[in-house]
Amino acid sequence: MTIARVDRPRRAGTVSKASGTGGTGSLPLRRRQRRRSRLTALAFVTPLLAYLAAFYVYPLYRNLDLSLRDYTVRSFVSGDAPFSGWDNFQKVLDDPTFGPAMRHTMIFTFVSIAFQYAIGLALAVFFNRHFRLAPTLRALFLIPWLLPLIVSASSWSWMLNSESGVVNYFLHFFGVDPVGWLTSPDWALTSVIIANIWIGIPFNLVILYSGLQNIPGELYEAASLDGASAWQQFRRITFPLLRPVSAITLLLGLVYTLKVFDLIWIMTKGGPGDASSTLATWSYQLGFGSLLPKFGPGAAVGNILILIALVFGLLYIRVQSGQRRQET
Amino acid sequence: MKSRTGSRRYTLIGLLLTALMLFPVYWMLNVSLTPQQDMRKTPPDLFPLHPTFEGYRAVVDDQMPYLGTSLLIGLGTVALTLVLAAPAGYALAKLRPFGGGALGLVLLVAQMIPGIVMAMGFYGIFLDLGLLNSWWGLIVADSTIAVPFGVMIFTAFMSGIPGELIAASRIDGAGTFRTFWSVVLPVSRNAVVTVSLFSFLWAWSDFVFANTLDGGGDWRPITLGIYKYIGNNNQEWNAIMATAVVASIPATVLLVLAQRYVAAGVTAGAVKD
Numbered sequence: 001m002t003i004a005r006v007d008r009p010r011r012a013g014t015v016s017k018a019s020g021t022g023g024t025g026s027l028p029l030r031r032r033q034r035r036r037s038r039l040t041a042l043a044f045v046t047p048l049l050a051y052l053a054a055f056y057v058y059p060l061y062r063n064l065d066l067s068l069r070d071y072t073v074r075s076f077v078s079g080d081a082p083f084s085g086w087d088n089f090q091k092v093l094d095d096p097t098f099g100p101a102m103r104h105t106m107i108f109t110f111v112s113i114a115f116q117y118a119i120g121l122a123l124a125v126f127f128n129r130h131f132r133l134a135p136t137l138r139a140l141f142l143i144p145w146l147l148p149l150i151v152s153a154s155s156w157s158w159m160l161n162s163e164s165g166v167v168n169y170f171l172h173f174f175g176v177d178p179v180g181w182l183t184s185p186d187w188a189l190t191s192v193i194i195a196n197i198w199i200g201i202p203f204n205l206v207i208l209y210s211g212l213q214n215i216p217g218e219l220y221e222a223a224s225l226d227g228a229s230a231w232q233q234f235r236r237i238t239f240p241l242l243r244p245v246s247a248i249t250l251l252l253g254l255v256y257t258l259k260v261f262d263l264i265w266i267m268t269k270g271g272p273g274d275a276s277s278t279l280a281t282w283s284y285q286l287g288f289g290s291l292l293p294k295f296g297p298g299a300a301v302g303n304i305l306i307l308i309a310l311v312f313g314l315l316y317i318r319v320q321s322g323q324r325r326q327e328t
Numbered sequence: 329m330k331s332r333t334g335s336r337r338y339t340l341i342g343l344l345l346t347a348l349m350l351f352p353v354y355w356m357l358n359v360s361l362t363p364q365q366d367m368r369k370t371p372p373d374l375f376p377l378h379p380t381f382e383g384y385r386a387v388v389d390d391q392m393p394y395l396g397t398s399l400l401i402g403l404g405t406v407a408l409t410l411v412l413a414a415p416a417g418y419a420l421a422k423l424r425p426f427g428g429g430a431l432g433l434v435l436l437v438a439q440m441i442p443g444i445v446m447a448m449g450f451y452g453i454f455l456d457l458g459l460l461n462s463w464w465g466l467i468v469a470d471s472t473i474a475v476p477f478g479v480m481i482f483t484a485f486m487s488g489i490p491g492e493l494i495a496a497s498r499i500d501g502a503g504t505f506r507t508f509w510s511v512v513l514p515v516s517r518n519a520v521v522t523v524s525l526f527s528f529l530w531a532w533s534d535f536v537f538a539n540t541l542d543g544g545g546d547w548r549p550i551t552l553g554i555y556k557y558i559g560n561n562n563q564e565w566n567a568i569m570a571t572a573v574v575a576s577i578p579a580t581v582l583l584v585l586a587q588r589y590v591a592a593g594v595t596a597g598a599v600k601d
Contacts, residue, residue: 059449
């Protein structure tokens, strides 16, 4: 997924306004025109506003409502569950799964991001060297990111199979005993992290690569005239000049990775036990994963997850608008 | 600048890295062609020396309805996303409605909400309305992934359309809607392609909404087709992987046909152009 942003449209028309104030007779007409254009603008956005209210605000409201009431399967259908305040949140925080789920979410997110970023950056620098076939190979690198997650997740599941998986087969050449990637509690989280890193590399590569395009080539020419080594050029030019793009990449990565659900659910269902459960999978597990759904606690976990995502999301918005202010 | 041999060395390293990166994709293809009796052989066959198409036959026998549903849902999501996002993007870019800036912020935040939370909210609503297990309910849910992204792509793109073009159309007597339809939209072809491409891919790949909102009906998408194969404790991994290969076709086709739109979509917003 990507997150798009809008450049606030530049205020056009300030010039025409200044020239229009000269003629007094044109003023009411102008005002009427402006009001009409405001109305047409409204007509163009109204469908979107209605849509957002019905399919974003309302589901989120329902979710909040779920987390504040004591729902059972019956009252979920009939809709008369009693209000229970913060009970669901309290229940969730006291649950022995909460600690591990929170910890796994953080480990999953930060380890994934660290590797995705490091590998993505290395590849971006590498592909920036304009060799033959570079554009084609760079395009091929996008494939993991475009595949449906269930495809990647099931491919990795089979590759990591403890008895017949190709990963264990390769490892045995290095004298490594078969690892129970998805079946051992010690390895399950590592396994889903590996798969997630693989999926996230293309995104980091593409963004960082396009960031590299904005670094003027003369800087490198000057540096190499001064005898700077490739590593020095990277440390003194590439890395510092890429910092704004890096910040955006990392924050976006955080927001996406926090909400990863499909991959973990398909590969391990958060198990074995809760060895690889994160807030996202736990929330689903509570709400839909058993025959006796606990919608209230499930929604509460979901809302905690939103809160965490929003913290990083707002940080992203601040960093980005700060950068844009610097540009202008 | 670089010597010829240097460049060739980079190409070689690049090929190796790409091969390493795409190994899981290759392995999926290889397993999809492996006969069932060789599936658990050690060492595994690294190349499909005795290819079988039983996996693909299973796809044709079992998965066709799922693929059809996914196609329908994907196209429906594209249509709904375009209808909502293109006019809104135009308004935000050129008509400056009240609260346009706030709306931009809302759309940005909307893209950060975890799908699993939306799914839970939708579940309650769809249960009330009797929309569970319907294909068009899933189109609505899937479109929530793409609409905010779409609006922002359109806004960014349409901000770049010269004002003179729109003014000229006004002088010719066209109203705002006419201008939008016959001047702005045709010029925005690239944005239309990018938005369509991503909304199709996201709807096609969606698993969260499908699994929560459409788990039991007659209209289930291909992601659930694969999931059902895995969930049945099915050991026929060639059939599972063959389905996965078929499910990857749209992504591959789109990458080949529309590579630059893909890259444009990924970087949109994250980096200044």
